Amino acid sequence: MRNASGMPGGLVIAAPASGSGKTTLTLGLLAAYRAQGLDVRAFKNGPDYIDPAFHAAASGRPSFNLDSWAMDARHMAGLVSTARDAELIIAEGSMGLFDGVASSGACSNGASADMAAMMGWPVVLVLDVSGQAQSAAAVAKGFATFRPDVRLAGVILNRVASPRHEALARVGMEQAGIEVLGSLPRQTDVTLPERHLGLVQAGEHEHLQAILSALAAFIGSHVRLERLRQLASGEVSCGPLPFIAPPGQRIALAQDRAFSFMYPHLLEQWRQAGAEILPFSPLADEAPAPSADLCWLPGGYPELHAGVLANAGHFQQGLRHFARTRPVHGECGGYMVMGETLTDADGVTHRMAGLLGLQTSFAKRRMHLGYRLATLSGPMAGREAGQRLRGHEFHYATITAQPDEPLAYVVDANGAAVPETGSRRENATGTFFHFIADAT
Structure with a gap:
């Protein structure tokens, strides 16, 4: 669905903390939608310079960073406008949804929630439910109500141990009035190795496309892809890409x-x-x-x-x-x-x-x-x-x-x-x- 400015709808993939499965889900979604023939574009919240290369490999399109501490609203909107011809935008958050620095920069404090609010993109919360069941709903409810200007589209349960575990977690979400958009069982056969600054670089993976294909199949089997597309929306208006003077010709x-x-x-x-x-x-x-x-x-x-x-x-x-x-x-x-x-x-x-x-x-x-x-x-x-x-x-x-x-x-x-x-x-x-x- 496009907004009044003709921009495609978007979603923010976020979590309560790092290590919850944001990148795995993001790459799987990008690869799965691409396999369906969709023109899907990716963005990355914050200053991460490794994840965008993986996004580009999964989507077949460039992925840009959006950073509310380093960039003003015009700069961010201009970068998002490069995706005006796409059919769907997937933006990967950083750290926990509301985590940023203590003081504001060019526009805000760099939190993924600020990006979501500025662009009007609903949040899909990835919840690592290992070690809990109904209690995960309390976490999700807190994230849904913490900021009125950030809209929670629903949750994806991650690292689910068994069908019984999933059923218990779903009961809690139903009681909290939160939609479950997918449930990912524990799996270790599709992983991306890490190094001290994050993931090992995309260019170093000899079999990256095979890994992405496996992720697409995994996510496609456990996530409601069509429902996610229905929930995608946004309020950002089209604008020109702001000029940044190059250091040389x-x-x-x-x-x-x-x-x-x-x-x-x-x-x-x-x-x-x-x-x-x-x-x-x-x-x-x-x-x-x-x-x-x-x-x-x-x-x-x-x-x-x-x-x-x-x-x-x-x-x-x-x-x-x-x-x-x-x-x-x-x-x-x-x-x-x-x-x-x-x-x-x-x-x-x-x-x-x-x-x-x-x-x-x-x-x-x-x-x-x-x-x-x-x-x-x-x-x-x-x-x-x-x-x-x-x-x-x-x-x-x-x-x-x-x-x-x-x-x-x-x-x-x-x-x-x-x-x-x-x-x-x-x-x-x-x-x-x-x-x-x-x-x-």
Whole structure:
């Protein structure tokens, strides 16, 4: 069903907490609807850069992040408008439905509930009912009434142990007046392996399409697909995709298993602004294209490939040559590779490109996680001193040396200064946060 603006209806797949089965259900729904011939589009709440690649593999269409802390309402609506020709929108939530940071950013605090309220998408709550039965209905009832502007379409019971277990849980939902849209039995034969930043990347799965086909069959057998389509709705109006100035006209972009954490919405908006993306693979010992006017090294898992990168002489030499005359910017993993050394989890130190003096180590892992608001102290690729950027940091590296000038004054979502200021030296800049949007 389309709204008055011609946009297709949508649903938010949410849960009370992480690990409840949101991603499994989302991928299964996308693959199942695609198998039916539907044009289904996916979105991901929050700054996750791994799940959208799985969404794209399951739906056959790009998936973009929606982030109410980093983006304003116009930006989010513009991204959703890219799905105006679709037949159904499935948006995967993050963490628990109402979980966000303590203070608001560009629009709100980043919670999946804010996305649901802004877009008018009903919520399908995935409930892990292992260890409970009728009591699950009390949880669902609380989620249904917690915020009047968030509408609960119904629940999908997950990790159901037996038909009797399912019957008891359904009794509770019926008493609470909550519709059960599906019931997923415990199963371990269709799983996606995880790594320390989330799922193992989509590009690393040799048999991903077979896994998605199995998920589609599993979800299709236990979820009321047609009823979900009937419940999908939305209030978002069509709008243009907001302009985000690309960092250059011709952008040499590192892309392989070591450099894959790039937000899809940025690439789309850079292309819409007229930029040309020139991919290259450092792991294949490729250097940035000489015709590019800027080089961008995204994050990823360089610590898993540090030995290969240290011996990629053509890549390192080409990157250093490029940086003599043109900007090079690295985010997180890309920033580490621009530094002097990277010490892996086994304590082995590898020589990196040396564009910056940064030295990092995974020998003593420590998680760094959270939104970042940065005010640039000097110019960065495509941005001037004084400009403010919104981003997100998520890594386990420890800084052992950061001798260069700080790139920015960086604070977290609560306004507290963080020591990961980024670095700048001549044409080289780097940050530990991943850029999401310009701050207004």
